[in-house]
Amino acid sequence: MTDTTVQHAPTAPCVALLIAAPASGQGKTTVTAALARLHARQGRRVQVFKCGPDFLDPQWLRLASGQPVHALDRWMNGEADVRARLFEAAQSNDVLLIEGVMGLFDGANSAAELAKSLGISAVVVVDASAMAATFGAIAHGLQHYDPGLQLAGVLANRVATAHHGEMLRSGLRDPALWLGAMNQISLDAAKPRANLLPERHLGLVAAHELHDAAERLDAAANVLAHTPLGQLSWQEWQQRWTVAFTAPAAAAPVPAWLAGRRIAVARDAAFSFIYTANLECLQAMGAELAFFSPIAGERLPTCDALWLPGGYPELHLQALKANAGLQLDLQAHLEQRKTVWAECGGMVALAEGLTDLDSRWHSLWGLLPAQAVMQQRLAGLGMQQLLTPWGMLRGHTFHYSKLQSEAQEVARSSRPGQAAESGKGEAVYQQGSIHASYFHAWFPSCPQAVAALLGVEMPVVDPQAWRCEALNA
Template sequence: MKPQFLIAAPHSGAGKTTVTLGIIRALHNRRLAIQSFKCGPDYLDPKLHTIASGKTGINLDRFMMDDAHISSVYNAYGNDADVLITEGVMGLFDGSVKMEGSSADLAGFLNIPVVLIVNAKAMAYSVAALLLGFKLLRKDIHIAGVIFNFVERESHYQLLKAAAEDVGIRALGFLPKNEGMQIPSRHLGLKTGSEIDHEVIIEQAAEHIQKHIDLDELMRITAAPFFPSSFPLPLIAKGQRKILIARDEAFNFLYAENIRILAGLGQVSYFSPLKDTVLPAADLIYLPGGYPELHLGTLSANTALKQQLVSYYEHGGKFLAECGGMMYLGQYIADEEGRQFPMTGILDVSTSMQQKKLSLGYKRMLIGGTELRGHEFHYSHFTEIPPQEQDIQVWNARDEALQTPVFKTDQVLASYLHFYFGNRAAAIEKLLFG
């Protein structure tokens, strides 16, 4: 038995991530080993989890991963943990299609209890109806407790607590608003860059949680059976291939399991398109997504590295590029004012941040009989839509066929899609190396 639970909310904006970070750090400060997970494809929240716990935050996603893989990853990373904490995504029942792939879907599959974070600033006894609806919608989901957020007075909390007790849900405390534990956001989520002192914010959140929330009761009511796993987690390199991964402030949307799989295909090392002027030797260069649009001047001005990337390509070098990485391989990226910043020019395509429009959602891609899954989340767009290759098919989560440009040659696999290939090692090796 281990305390393990999923932190969810009725809707986005209830303070779920901040409360999650505060609970992780508060328990970590008790010298407990905390393993955190994030429901869904989000890259940014797991980074914050890692800061809070000192252990890598891991994604769990029921669209991109098969069930056996989810179980293996959850149990393997949880082997050495005292407490397992999963942060939900959006509202508890919000999925790609109705509640498919939702936080509730994951909690039901893992058979772990749910702790609800409710923004109760403007609510009193009516919260009973909300809690009862969440409790009854799915019988396989156990809502073990509730934390009321943005509640300023004890008298207000007592009204909310009575409502929770009347529907059979344990109230674990309330949190007054605390300006010191707010993490600023940008267009893809909470900021995770060096411009924010996350350590200070997370520690303040932990102190706030410790003061107002009954953590002992939280761990008691969420204890559930845990099944250890022999799933291999070490990043053990195999073979002589050199796999080079871009990782800096511009390119950092990386799944830990993707890195583990790539490490099984060769020797993994890292470089910075922002700072490095010498390109290390490589058999494959992985350019993940991130925020290239925030660093256009620096990326464009690093002509020494761009020229070496072009030379690498001209001599048969291979690329895997996702979203921002694909944009970097193009001719130029235009900022919101329309200023064009030359990139590597390897792909005959250009992208722009003008007239931003959100493209969001799961995708399934079939390339020559090999299926990959992933997620799109970007505001940029192609300046001219390139043609879709005939032998590549793309569908969304509703199995609707899409006209989504994908670049696939013997040397390049690139698109706006962020791939998850943690459970498809053979497929990704076939596509990248033949």
Template sequence: MAQIPRLVVAGLSSGVGKTTCMVGLTIALRRRGLKVASFKCGPDYLDPSYHHRASQQTCHNLDGWIMGQDAILETFQRASRDADIALIEGVMGLFDGASPRSPAGSSAEIARWLQAPVLVTVDASGMARTIAAIESGLLHFEPDLPVAGLITNFVGSQSHKNLLQEALRQLPVIGGLPKRPDLAFPERHLGLSTAREQAVPQAQLEAWADMVEEWFDIEQILEIAGNAPSLPTASDVMEQPSSTRCRIAYAWDEAFHFYYEDNLARLRRLGVELVPFSPIHDSRIPDADGLYLGGGYPELFATELANNSAMLASIHSFAERGKPIYGECGGLIYLCESLQDLDGKTHSMLGLLPGYVTMKDKLQALGYVEVETQDPSFLGDAGTRFRGHQFRYSTIVMDGSITESYKLRKRRNQELSREGFRKGQILGSYVHAHWASNPQICENFIQACEAFR
């Protein structure tokens, strides 16, 4: 059995300040000498960048629909192994997930699987006795869910927070933050911008920690987390291999940094030496047997990417040797012929896939998808299935001769489409795939790279 103090910081909806509370609480706990393991429910890449800054530890995604219960338990226990406490930020509202009629993919599902007490963040601005109705709903909608307290955000004063506590009948108010527009994190698309140092200075994160120490009952939070029951030890805890099977270079800089940490951890545990490089700043890719181009914001750095002719030539040389190249979303864009930005300017990209990408000012795709491959590739035989997520503001026009290796089924409406653009050993897709949904894919990719050792 594994005894890990833990709790879920959930919300009634998006935009109630979950990430702000997570950041402030994480730093406040670290000031007490505690090592904090952080997690994010759902397929989000942005909030984890804040958790990483706050905890100085890698943040892991936990997604019930994509990963399944066994992988959730294994990832959570592995990443929490040496921590004093684990904090898990929810996604959207507490009960929101892959379906409006089931708990699949929701924060509530993760809390139940991990037997983790839940603190629910509420926008309490302009509210008093109504908080009691919210409390009643939280306690009775799914009675087996361990809701342990409320965080009442956007309160007008300490007196307002005390008034809310007086209105409640069972749950404690363990904290709450006032509105501070001067300390708000920058936003882009559907959520926060990434927590890059130049965009979010450390002093801004520390200021939220100062407020958490003033407005939260941290001792009560530690007591709630410490009362979480022991978990059965996960069976699939793989140890680090004794030898290196292959080297995979992966893009990591301002333009490319959206990876599921669990995917990278699986590669390492199966014997891969992962070598980061920057398509913006470096002149060549490292010596490697495979190439992994993750998601990100290549449109924000299109000029720098297009002007780095040495890097473009280096990747072309890599491709000419027939080594596997895998690109997701931003990585797919980089693999294409060109990218047209929102100002209408066209930037040359790698040109390894015959595609032309156009950025849009409105969302083009969002949501869970299930993939079934239609032909053999380094991911596996035809008929290989896995799950992932789409989130994009661009469209792509691909030359009709390209192989479309994926049949996509959207989770929400079961709509079918074709995607997954393959040319030889080059494969690119808008889908952010999570290999916990089919661990054999990770092994297949490694074996394809091993052939070039």
């Protein structure tokens, strides 16, 4: 007898919501963190994800949920990686929250497209501080713009009074969309805050920089708890927003190209732009990771290679320059032809110095012949791809400084869909065994290129990709 049983991929049901907005700056991170905090306080296991490339919002979301936060982008990660991360999380959590990026429908890989592809409903946060009935028009437009998107409802943020909230609610054509009003949040009743999470250039101030970060999140959760959204029972959450995540095809394991190698990773307030997925990728390749803090005066750990991530070196110039011991260690590391991969702020720290916004010069480590200059406006922003001799790395760029360098330029990144030789992306500089760029790499997109940049001799896929004969030329 022929067996006609149909084999179905296993599924993992889990409550899941996208938290989106009509535009940036509406309060998505505050609401997402408040929701995570609220569920966590009620004893549920919550994991939060962030759409698109971001290093700062995830720090707040991690504090709120108590778990690592992964980026989700259908281009940077790839569709299979997105589905695999969500399926894995759904098996061990009660709630999955995904914070959107920019406006709900903005970008080629928008938050709306992600939600539609996964069958996840969207809560839309609207800054209603300066509107009344127009709130209803925005909600109506969001509800009907794309019939394929499941709209869970709208949450009015930065609402002044109960009367203001009632005006907003009454303007809705569909009363079922009303999820409540978030009043201005405060740690001090006498001093309400329109923006509970402060900002600076590049985005939110990092959570670890504020001594009362946890109190801020609790304050937001307390306000959310009094909204219709916050007052829904757990059974209602399960009935409305449970999604069955399907197991993706099994991915081939990453070879242990870094087995037996120790990779030093700078990690502190000056070098905090680190994707958890990048660390996991290094470990999956067999690397031992050795973290150290340059601004705390720590020396370079014994290592085979060094990764200097991005961050805020411009805010810690004195501490970086004062670490003379580390500067000597780095010089010795390079004299031994050991490799360095430096991204954005990590590259700036290696430079001769930086000119700040007040035109003052600050000396830095001086290991890369380059000078950085801070800008008032963004100097680079967007998704980027980098063609290397070992394959294509995907990632992005986001910086306020500019670099003038005499180091050899071996390549340039390009925007998705652009030819690698377009010359419009970020330069990749080589100085001895240093490779440095404003380009932030998503390591899982091409682990073999990462292994090569960290000193492993890897098979060359495209010998013409870079303008150099070899990695350590």
